[in-house]
Amino acid sequence: MxxxxxxxxxxxxxxxxxxxxxxxxxxxxxxxxxxxxxxxxxxxxxxxxxxxxxxxxxxxxxxxxxxAPAPHALGRAxxxxxxxxxxxxxxxxxxxxxxxxxxxxxxxxxxxxxxxxxxxxxxxxxxxxxxxGGASAWRGAGGPLRIELPQDPHPIAADIAAAAARMGVPTIEDLNGESNFGACHPNLSIGNGQRxxxxxxxxxxxxxxxxxxxxxxxxxxxxxxxxxxxxxxxxxxxxxxxxxxxxxxxxxxxxxxxxxxxxxxxxxxxxxxxxxxxxxxxxxxxxxxxxxQDHPLLCGMNFIATAPLGPVRDQGGGVLLNWCSSASDRPDLHGFFVQGAHAGAGLARELPADAPVFALSPGLMRSRSTGFVRLASADPAAPVEIQPNYLADPADLAALVESVEFIEELAGQSPLARHIVRPLVALRDHAERVEFIRRTVDTFFHxxxxxxxxxxxxxxxxxxxxxxxxxxxxxxxxxxxxxxxxxxxxxxxxxxxxxxxxxxxxxx
Ligand SMILES: Cc1cc2nc3c(=O)[nH]c(=O)nc-3n(C[C@H](O)[C@H](O)[C@H](O)COP(=O)(O)OP(=O)(O)OC[C@H]3O[C@@H](n4cnc5c(N)ncnc54)[C@H](O)[C@@H]3O)c2cc1C
Missing domain, CATH: 3.50.50.60 (FAD/NAD(P)-binding domain)
Known part of the structure; x- marks a missing residue:
């Protein structure tokens, strides 16, 4: 009633x-x-x-x-x-x-x-x-949402942060603190091991x-x-x-x-x-x-690993990276570790059936392309037209090319390199990187x-x-x-x- x-x-x-x-x-x-x-x-x-x-x-x-089919992403839906x-x-x-x-x-x-x-x-x-971590000038405690660090981060996560430090991206304590430039464990909406x-x-x-x-x-x-x-x-x-x-x-x-x-x-x-x-x-x-607007995420840069990664820990990540493209004076590029393959429909077909894989997935956090949501029909049951227009602004594509180059270089850095046999897809030049981006760009869900x-x-x-x-x-x-x-x-x-x-x- x-x-x-x-x-x-x-x-x-x-x-x-x-x-x-x-x-x-x-x-x-x-x-x-x-x-x-x-x-x-x-x-x-x-x-x-x-x-x-x-x-x-x-x-x-x-x-x-x-x-709706994205015109700059090979018309993929x-x-x-x-x-x-x-x-x-x-x-x-x-x-x-x-x-x-x-x-x-x-x-x-x-x-x-x-x-x-x-x-x-x-x-x-x-x-x-x-x-x-308790209350501070930047953080709150006692509110309704429990926020924790990963309780059991995968060991590769620490090696990714160490490799990033060799490329000038520092390891930071808390990305929700004073500065978000750097590599760190994510904050997670998890308490007692539950969402x-x-x-x-x-x-x-x-x-x-x-x-x-x-x-x-x-x-x-x-x-x-x-x-x-x-x-x-x-x-x-x-x-x-x-x-x-x-x-x-x-x-x-x-x-x-x-x-x-x-x-x-x-x-x-x-x-x-x-x-x-x-x-x-x-x-x-x-x-x-x-x-x-939605952030474009490349899904994903996969690597054949030297050893199986074991069962998923926490929510399957473990480290985030924030760094700057040449066009930005504050972090606009972002990447994260995936404890397994990260691949959309096209790339998934290329994954090996018999080798361990993990991914480093870069995305653009200050993207400029805009799209729309429109009704396609007066019928309330009909689907609506949702167009993200990924990569419509050339600046987004340029920044993503830099993100791919960064992850490629990161993968060759110690101590991360010891976990990698080879990248799943080896990109030889700018044109191949652009093609890879158009093929793998996906939603960041944002x-x-x-x-x-x-x-x-x-x-x-x-x-x-x-x-x-x-x-x-x-x-x-x-x-x-x-x-x-x-x-x-x-x-x-x-x-x-x-x-x-x-x-x-x-x-x-
Ligand atoms: C798979 C996925 C992964 C993501 N990962 C992250 C992440 O790790 N971190 C992060 O910060 N963000 C993440 N996001 C994004 C984040 O969760 C969203 O930006 C945020 O939850 C949006 O909140 P909202 O209240 O605007 O919409 P929502 O949380 O989507 O809420 C809208 C609600 O309205 C209801 N609703 C809609 N239409 C009607 C209707 N006609 N009648 C009644 N009810 C209706 C829906 O059912 C829904 O419950 C993710 C999102 C998804 C989907």
Whole structure:
């Protein structure tokens, strides 16, 4: 028996939605409803087990989206997993906890996200954390999300860091500390050997709160608008469509694909494009779905190993590297160790059946190429068009060529070289490297920016995350990022939600 109205209705129980629901419900006078399309995460072994995360991509807990053929990546259609389960993508992700460089956020403010600079946002990052190293000026302790170092890093990880040091990339203690330039063990959203998703950290401890209702297996189909005000949502529940009203606000936290799609299905988007599909345009907002960003990741540079690596430890990694391309004065290139092969469909065919393999996978963390999310049809069941446009900006390709050259040189450095028989694919010149990049570029799983925050009229939300042209509606998730930060996107999304909760509570 779900009540017909709540103070706040939050759409999407992922990284951001879990934080928002918990933080808003910390005020016992507030009645909060969280609606999630997927099932509960409780009791799912593959979600709890860090080593099993890759098995969740393409599973029943993944929306199963596929990027449109990427014109600069040989027209390949690359799957783009998104969590469809309580905890959202934080329930299926690789658990790296990394917030990038301070200037990522200072740039947001320079781009018009007034008040969103690193100094202002650091308390939100710190508040979310329960960092194993304890509280400091940079880190938080006692927050909902347990963050630990790998408990059992693979010995090759240390040799990779030592080899990187020979190439001028220092070994650092904590990539979420003062500097992120260097090699170090990753921070992981893991506690007691188990995944520490946003659901686990924020929602599970609040499961008995009387003012927080969490509904799973309930797809929100569109928003209920009265005049210029959003007053609720339409959603499927127990085989029926019902309306649930928000007395104060509806907050979209359906992610970088789900949030723009819900806006467009509700008539908020490029009016001409919506009309062409037969959707009544309510607010002309051409920015909705525009400016999709995702880091390009090369999947992967595989090496035949001198000895079997043994069972996967932690979440299958163990060391991260951040260094600078010749075009950047702060780390824009990133690489990580994979305790096994890392190969997309094409490359997988070339993997040896009878030899041990590990990978060093480089990616570009300050990529410039942008794409879009668009509706292809008015039919809510039809797939949407999601185009990342990888490598569309030539600067991205140039930086990735440098990343490949760096990993090639790293592999020849002591003490890493003693673990390697040979690279799986030997690249002889620039042209072969470019071809390899086009063949292997893949998603880093970091899509964002499709409901961009800013102060200009073309931005979708203002710096208080309110949707322009509609009252009673905000977006708070990875979609509001003005530009992609130079890191994995879970920690920044959690921070956005912490900040959103402050803004919403302050406005009440
Ligand atoms: C496989 C994978 C690996 C990744 N690895 C890392 C990593 O190691 N480190 C890192 O920092 N980041 C990683 N990321 C990215 C990171 O997890 C995401 O950026 C982050 O979780 C995004 O949070 P969000 O709240 O914006 O969206 P999500 O967490 O995806 O949440 C959106 C939620 O909304 C729900 N939803 C969507 N539409 C509707 C609807 N119509 N009705 C109801 N509910 C709806 C979804 O089911 C989902 O639960 C990874 C992502 C994936 C998929």
């Amino acid at each position: 779900l009540a017909s109205s709540f103070d706040y209705v939050i759409v999407g129980g992922g990284s951001a939605g879990a934080v928002l629901a918990r933080r808003l419900a910390e005020n016992p006078a507030c009645e909060v409803l969280l609606i999630e399309a997927g099932p509960s995460d409780v009791g799912v072994g593959a979600i709890a087990d860090p080593a099993a995360w890759t098995s969740l991509c393409g599973s029943a807990f993944d929306w199963g989206h596929v990027y 690359i799957p783009i997993p998104r969590g469809r389960v309580l905890g959202g993508s934080s329930s299926i992700n690789a658990m790296i906890w990394y917030r990038g460089h301070a200037d990522d956020y200072d740039q947001w403010e320079r781009d018009g996200a007034t008040g969103w600079n690193f100094a202002a946002l650091l308390p939100c990052f710190r508040r979310s954390e329960d960092w194993q 520490w998703s946003a659901a686990r950290g924020y929602l599970h401890p609040a499961r008995d709160w009387p003012n927080l209702v969490v509904v799973t297996d309930s797809l929100v189909t569109d928003l209920v608008l009265e005049g210029d005000r959003c007053v609720g949502v339409r959603h499927r529940l127990d085989g029926r469509t019902r309306q649930t009203r928000a007395r104060h606000e509806v907050i979209l936290a359906a992610g970088a694909i789900g949030s723009p799609v819900l806006l467009m299905r509700s008539g908020i988007g490029d009016a001409r494009a919506l009309r062409r599909l037969g959707i009544q345009a309510r607010v002309d907002a051409p920015g909705v779905g525009d400016r999709l 899509c964002c920016g499709t409901c961009r925050m800013g102060s200009d009229d073309a931005s979708v939300v203002d710096p208080a995350l309110r949707v322009r042209g509609v009252r009673g509606l905000r977006v708070a998730d990875a979609s509001v990022m003005p530009t992609i930060p130079s890191c994995n996107t879970n920690a920044p999304t959690i921070m956005i939600a912490e900040r959103a909760a402050e803004l919403i509570a302050g406005a009440a």
